[in-house]
Amino acid sequence: MTYPMRAQKPFSRAILDWYDSHARTLPWRSLPGVRPDPYHVWLSEIMLQQTTVVTVGPYFEKFLAAWPTVADMAAAPLDDILTAWAGLGYYARARNLHKCAIAVTKEHGGRFPSSLDALLSLPGIGPYTAAAIAAIAFDQPETVVDGNIERIIARLYRIETPLPAAKKEITVAADELTPEKRAGDYAQCLMDIGATICTPRNPKCDQCPVEKACAARAAGDMERFPVKPPKKVKPTRRAVVFWIERPDGHVLLRRRPEKGLLGGMMEFPSTDWREEMISIDAALQEMFGSAALRLDAGETLELVRHTFTHFHLQLRPVVIRLKNARDNRVPEGEWVSSSDFSSRALPTLMQKVVAAVEKGQGSLAL
DNA sequence: CAACCGTGGCC
DNA sequence: TGGCCAAGGTT
Incomplete structure (x- = not known):
């Protein structure tokens, strides 16, 4: 196919090189190469589910000030969590946040587990968030696939299968590209690229560090990918x-x-x-x-x-x-x-x- | 698997 | 103005 399938290391190296000079500074993000606090990573990842970076910022700061540790959050009444969460939406996240804080405090001694399976068993943590925490907070070579990375991979290979059926195909392809080292920085970099360069509309391909590897860029039909099913009418x-x-x-x-x-x-x-x-x-x-x-x-x-x-x-x-x-x-x-x-x-x-x-x-x- | 589950910004 | 979209998870 195209070069990334045959040359995994040059691809991830190009990504990480780009990240070292272009990484965004975000409230929950440490310097490249430095492991951040797993509690901060978890909190930010839950908030960032289907929610923009700009929206999350103030909420993240507010939560960290109110509950500096996961034990503090576990000790808080659920209503306090819901009140602080008000306006962020998807309120099951707030209820699960509280449940998860309690589970980590009571069942894991106040420390987040580092394995994918243990993370997956916690409330509110699914495949994306588990991989993100494992990679970013614990530097494990897990493959992170969010909406940004789905879009990047779908364009890289011009995957015609519509979502969500394409999810497995995309995950396999993403897995082949994940580097053994700095998988967390690599994932955050791809998400940065997805958010700022490989955008749904008007992608800025001339700024992309892997422009040359992208099949959709070569074909000039970037915006067709990822293919999605038609929307249903809202009553x-x-x-x-x-x-x-x-x-x-x-x-x-x-x-x-x-x-x-x-x-x-x-x-x-x-x-x-x-x-x-x-x-x-x-x-x-x-x-x-x-x-x-x-x-x-x-x-x-x-x-x-x-x-x-x-x-x-x-x-x-x-x-x-x-x-x-x-x-x-x-x-x-x-x-x-x-x-x-x-x-x-x-x-x-x-x-x-x-x-x-x-x-x-x-x-x-x- | 498909439905359910918020909100704000963008074009 | 309104549909589209965003660092998804649960049932």
């Missing part, structure tokens, strides 16, 4: 969400179920998320078992729009101002002053609801 779900405020200004929050969408995070009570928007009357009936409220003009606020991985959501916020502190029609939950929302595990969707309510002023009395 839209709609609901009424309630900002229920007591006379003392505290607002009702509820905790979502442990698993599933926004699992374990806080929310404003809402009607079920259905395909069709529910009427305000029906929403009041569903939430309070009573529609005995007069609806005046201006009581509803701007529609909150949010897109999740697999559906769009539209929430119609309705503000309810309670006349009495206690009202048995109101569901159970936690009453929180809006000035304390920042210390709560409110996902971005719910922050959008806060913004919509603060921007508007219409309300209903109950």
Whole structure:
């Protein structure tokens, strides 16, 4: 095929040479050739799953300041982890982060294991993250395959098989190129190249240290790879969400179920998320078992729009101002002053609801 | 295997 | 403006 298959060492050497002069300085990254703290590597790798470097930066610093060691994190309440994670998304990562910290503390004496298998058995650590930690933190010659490296390999060999079926083929090819020494630096270098040069669109091939080895570059069809299946249409779900405020200004929050969408995070009570928007009357009936409220003009606020991985959501916020502190029609939950929302595990969707309510002023009395 | 699971930035 | 995409893992 092309030269990298026949000449593994020149390929990895070219990559590492490039890295020594072009490596980005990132908060979790040590100098080339220096082993970083496995706790830092783990924390950053979990945060970086499907998340950009720019987004992760401040969260990484915040977590390290709050929990300097994995034992500190293990000792923290899950809600503190979720609160700190709020806004980062994919909240199962935060729940698994906590589980993993506990497992490392209790079952591994507070030290991360260095073997691929032991790492794979930990919560939230899959094939990519296990290989990344083993290579970067423990200098083991494991093959790291993330989205960047998939793209680089797919272009290098012009792999026509669509993802995710191509994953095995790509991993085999990547494995043949992984160097015995400095596999961690090598992996980070490939990811740097993927993020800055071998980008999904408009790749900067003239800056690439392995341009000459790339089959897609030679054919001039880099952007065709990796081949991906067509996207599915996202349905839209709609609901009424309630900002229920007591006379003392505290607002009702509820905790979502442990698993599933926004699992374990806080929310404003809402009607079920259905395909069709529910009427305000029906929403009041569903939430309070009573529609005995007069609806005046201006009581509803701007529609909150949010897109999740697999559906769009539209929430119609309705503000309810309670006349009495206690009202048995109101569901159970936690009453929180809006000035304390920042210390709560409110996902971005719910922050959008806060913004919509603060921007508007219409309300209903109950 | 395919569905599920967030969010922000880019063009 | 909206689909696409990002240092994936779990079920």
